Amino acid sequence: MRLRRVITPAFSFLPRQTLVPRLIQDLTIQVDPATIFSRARECLSLLLQWWEQLEQFDLSDEHTAENPRFTYTYALLGVSIKGEGERQQYEPPRYLLIRTTSGIRALIELAFEAAGEATHLTITADYALPGALLGSTTHRPALEQQLEADVATALERFKQHMESLSETEP
Numbered sequence: 001m002r003l004r005r006v007i008t009p010a011f012s013f014l015p016r017q018t019l020v021p022r023l024i025q026d027l028t029i030q031v032d033p034a035t036i037f038s039r040a041r042e043c044l045s046l047l048l049q050w051w052e053q054l055e056q057f058d059l060s061d062e063h064t065a066e067n068p069r070f071t072y073t074y075a076l077l078g079v080s081i082k083g084e085g086e087r088q089q090y091e092p093p094r095y096l097l098i099r100t101t102s103g104i105r106a107l108i109e110l111a112f113e114a115a116g117e118a119t120h121l122t123i124t125a126d127y128a129l130p131g132a133l134l135g136s137t138t139h140r141p142a143l144e145q146q147l148e149a150d151v152a153t154a155l156e157r158f159k160q161h162m163e164s165l166s167e168t169e170p
Contacts, residue, residue: 021144023125023151029159031166033093033112033119039165040158050161051154055080074104077146081130104129104147123155 029036047057056073069086083103090096096110106127113120129143 020126020128023123023127023148025123025151025155027121027155027159028115029119029121029162030117031119031162032117033114035166036112036119036162037092039162046161050157051150053150072100072103076104076129076143076150123151125151
């Protein structure tokens with residue numbers, strides 16, 4: 001798994017002058033993209049297990065809305081951050097775009113590329129931590145590093161879960 005961080009111009013809901021961190025993470029999952037998409041939808045309730053800092057996650061109107069909304073509570077260094085978001089684009093088995101509109105505001109892009117019987121997954125997330133959480137700029141690096149570590153751990157658990165399902169299937 002490879003993790004990169006860069007600073008980029010802000011996405012649309014922040015002032016133009018704002019620079020935001022961009023987290024880019026690549027990993028290979030030994031399962032084809034179509035299977036990952038179908039399993040991930042069925043296993044959404046396991047999100048709280050994969051991502052232990054996620055204290056609460058509720059998906060509303062999943063089956064009725066084109067862009068279902070969700071609420072979440074995320075614990076970052078002992079501080080609970082509540083937020084909302086929605087799925088903005090869904091193109092199985094290649095692409096998923098999610099936008100969180102409060103809490104940790106983010107635009108999260110997941111690109112799935114077939115690699116033989118495996119999937120190369122690239123996650124790109126432009127995000128802005130809540131200003132009240134930052135307090136001062138001295139806290140920013142520690143918060144960003146912890147968030148990135150949390151994401152890496154959650155993705156590794158997701159990968160292990162998807163691959164373990166393949167091992168148990170006939």
